[in-house]
Amino acid sequence: MTEADFNFLRLLLHLRSGLSLSPEKRYLAESRLGILCRRRGIDGLATLVHQLRQGSDATLENAVVEAMTTNETLFFRDHTPFDLFRNAILPEKLASNASSRSLRIWCAAVSTGQEAYSLAMILDEMAPRLAGWKVQIIGTDISAEVLERARTGLYSQFEIQRGLPIQMLLKHFHQNGDKWQVSERLRAMVELKQHNLLEPNSHLGQFDVIFCRNVLIYFDVPTKAKVLGLIAPRLAPEGAVVLGAAETVIGISTTIVPDGKHRGLFRDRRSAHAASMTLPLEPRLAQGGARY
Template sequence: MTELDFDFLRILLQRRSGLFLSTEKRYLVESRLGMLCRRRGIAGIPALVSQLRLGPASELEAAVIEAMTTNETLFFRDRTPFDLFRDILLPEKLAANAQSRTLRIWCAAVSTGQEAYSIAMLLDEAADRLAGWSIEILGTDISIEVLDRARQGLYSQFEVQRGLPIQLLLKHFRQEGDKWRLSERIRGMVTLKPHNLLEPSQQLGQFDIIFCRNVLIYFDVPTKARVMAALAERLARNGAFILGAAETVIGITTTLVPDPQHRGIYRDASSNAQARRAPFPASSEPGGSPSAFKTART
């Protein structure tokens, strides 16, 4: 792969997906796109670049983006965001949305689904508090391949061992050979759609809570600011925004600001929102009644 080919791919990936590749990541491009070329019978990366240079080739470009996307995720990843959701944000929204009895949650980089399904399992534990509510969990990702995996809800032993409490595994999964299938009920609580964070998102509507975790770390600062501003526009009044543990809004945007009371939660600066803490004890037992709320579809 020549420097010109590498520069072409870097520009293409950043323009289409936001992914920023430093020169130190050249080995990653050669490895992942080399595998793509072998699968597709393309002579090599120079031949791949030649095809891309011929003009619009949305399917081939999408395959390149798919190959270069990192889809690392796990159930209840970093745990703290899910504790904040259960103990702070959910009680807050139960009070704030008591009249409309609606709740919309967006997982903006859902990958193979573990984040959205973790939220769904927490909501299932709170079913008695959510009877009669219209709940939507929307999961989006740029990768069609990982969305297909998420829809299947089929995970390896290694994947279910990473962060998933044993009581939730036994309650919501059934074993199929050496894999575990998530129940249709929990999968049915999540709507999955393809979406590129660099593209307009007005059609998705407004959300009470947005999770966008561990994806902005792959963007440069101008792209981070652009994406954060767009996501902030999707926040309903007094909504909440949650980033990854290694991510921050500081020095990137003034549209979102840290919640002064709860580390890890960000708010729309214009709303001057103050989270209202309310008691909402976690269920320590895997049992419980079936979900008593309905899900909304878009």
């Protein structure tokens, strides 16, 4: 791949998906897009870039974005955010939403669905307290391919072994050939939609809880700010945002700020729970998160 072709791909990926592909990741582009070329019968990367430069094949552009999107995920990934959801966010929402008896959760960049189904399992644990409530989990992703996988709820033995407690496996899954499938009841709790985080999102409505974990680390700072700016209006009053462990809003967003009580939790600035950003927190930005 020539330098000019690689720079074209970097620009295309940034414009279409927000991905910030650093120069040292050239090998990754060559590897993943080489597989795409073989799969689609394209004679090499130079031909692929030539076709992309024509700008007339949206399906090919989508395929390139999907090939370069990282879809690494697992059930109850990192544990802490799910403990936070179970022990802090849910009790708060049960109290604050008692009159409306409704709860809406958005899993942004949901990938193959493990995060959304993990939240559904926690909600199932609290079914008696949520009786009569309208509960919605909306999962979105830029990739149609991973969303289709998420809809089936089918996972390999390897995927099942990554983070899923045995008691939850026995309760919520059944074997389907050589794979395990999420129960129909749990799948009915999760609605999956294709959505690019860089695009307008008012059609999604407002949410009490937004999980947007381990996606901002792949964006440059202006793109992170844009994504957070689009997420903020989707947050209901007193709503909560959960980001990845290596992600922060400090120095990036003025509308979403750290929660005053719980590490890893963020709020709309207007929320009574939001903490003012103080000087001791600012140096964390210098460390930042890994960039793609």
